[in-house]
Structures are given as structure tokens and as C-alpha cells.
Amino acid sequence: xxxxxxxxxxxxxxxxxxxxxxxxxxxxxxxxxxxxxxxxxxxxxxxxxxxxxxxxxxxxxxxxxxxxxxxxxxxxxxxxxxxxxxxxxxxxxxxxxxxxxxxxxxxxxxxxxxxxxxxxxxxxxxxxxxxxxxxxxxxxxxxxxxxxxxxxxxxxxxxxxxxxxxxxxxxxxxxxxxxxxxxxxxxxxx
Numbered sequence: 001x002x003x004x005x006x007x008x009x010x011x012x013x014x015x016x017x018x019x020x021x022x023x024x025x026x027x028x029x030x031x032x033x034x035x036x037x038x039x040x041x042x043x044x045x046x047x048x049x050x051x052x053x054x055x056x057x058x059x060x061x062x063x064x065x066x067x068x069x070x071x072x073x074x075x076x077x078x079x080x081x082x083x084x085x086x087x088x089x090x091x092x093x094x095x096x097x098x099x100x101x102x103x104x105x106x107x108x109x110x111x112x113x114x115x116x117x118x119x120x121x122x123x124x125x126x127x128x129x130x131x132x133x134x135x136x137x138x139x140x141x142x143x144x145x146x147x148x149x150x151x152x153x154x155x156x157x158x159x160x161x162x163x164x165x166x167x168x169x170x171x172x173x174x175x176x177x178x179x180x181x182x183x184x185x186x187x188x189x190x
Contacts, residue, residue, distance in 0.1 A: 017053050017054070017081035017082075018054050018079065018081060019053045019054070019080065019081065019083075019084065020078055020080035020083045021039040021084050021086070022059070022085050022086070022087070023058075023085065023086030023121070024063040024064075024086065025062065025063075026038070026123060026146065026147075027084075028061050029057070031160070031163040032164070033166070036169060037059070038169045038172050038173055038176065039059070040057070041169050041170060042173055042176060043055040045177060046184075051184050053081070053184070058071065058074070058078075059086075064088075064091050065100050066091075066103055068107060069103050072111075080111075081116065082180060082183055083111050083116050084119045084121055084143075084176065085104070085107060085111075085119065085121060086121035087103075088124055088127045088130070100130060101134065105134060108120075108138055117141075118140050119140065119141045119142075119143060119176075120140050120143065121176070123147055125145075132144075142179075143175060146172065147172070148175055150171050150172060156168035
């Protein structure tokens with residue numbers, strides 16, 4: 001019996017360290033054409049800036065911190081170097097604040113156990129205290145307003161007034177780059 005194997009050129013593997021964009025519809029790029037969401041635009045910015053990383057988009061529209069916890073093993077399997085954790089905007093209600101914090105903390109612990117650098121991206125001002133306390137407790141990089149400069153601007157959002165359009169995501173990329181660039185300098189492969 002003869003076994004055929006793919007040639008080396010057919011098995012090209014991207015060995016660059018992974019930056020994982022883990023979140024909800026804001027991460028998935030809901031409402032914009034493929035390639036114009038923040039993870040894709042972040043990849044282009046990293047490439048143009050000479051950083052050797054591969055951005056993986058694990059955004060799921062409608063995702064909550066509870067459903068994010070259910071996806072954590074798939075995220076860990078990618079062995080990311082950095083995770084940009086953007087969840088919580090779909091959690092709602094007063095009781096949800098405590099549960100949101102618990103869910104985020106569990107995800108943080110699991111990522112940290114994997115030796116992964118975590119960047120918390122806050123989208124809901126009601127969760128400010130939760131995000132600030134978690135960032136302080138675990139010495140994490142915090143993006144205190146992921147949607148800074150975009151939220152409530154009809155020129156930078158799609159028709160629903162919530163989700164960024166391509167131009168809005170360009171602004172978000174600048175916000176994200178400010179937060180992660182110090183981490184990239186420390187971790188950029190030589």
C-alpha cells in the first residue's frame with residue numbers, strides 16, 4: 001500500500017506567535033465585509049509595522065462571558081501569546097455584574113495558566129469597576145474604552161448605531177495598538 005504525503009509547499013504552517021482576538025460581535029466584525037473587522041485590520045497594521053504575529057479572530061456575535069467560558073478550550077488549543085479579551089457587553093442586568101466578573105476571572109486564570117498575556121478590552125461602562133479590579137488584581141493591560149471615539153458616532157457605526165463600520169474599526173485598531181505595542185516590543189521574535 002502506497003501512502004502519499006503532501007509536499008512541504010502544500011503543508012505551509014504559519015508559525016508566527018498568535019494574538020487571539022476573543023470576544024463577541026465587536027470582535028467578529030459584525031456588520032462589515034470580511035477583512036474589515038478589527039482582527040483583520042490589526043493583522044494588516046502589525047504586518048505594516050514589522051511585527052511577526054498572526055491574529056486569529058475568535059469573535060462570536062451575541063457571545064456573553066458565560067458562553068465565552070465554554071469556548072475557552074478551543075482558544076487555549078491555539079496556544080496564543082497574547083489574548084485580547086473583549087466580552088461583557090452582552091451580559092446584562094444587575095445580577096449579571098457579579099457573574100460577569102466571575103466568568104472573566106475564570107477565563108483570565110485559564111489563560112494565565114497557559115502563560116498567555118491578557119489584554120482586557122472593556123466595552124460597557126457599567127463594567128468599569130469589574131474590569132479595573134481584574135486588571136489591577138492580575139496586573140493586566142486594560143483598554144478602558146474599546147469603543148473610544150466610535151461609540152455613538154453615526155459616521156463610525158453601522159445602521160444599528162452600536163457596531164463599528166470599517167472606518168470605526170480603524171479607530172479601534174489605533175486604540176488596540178496603543179495598548180498592545182509595549183507587549184509586542186517585549187515579545188517580538190528576533
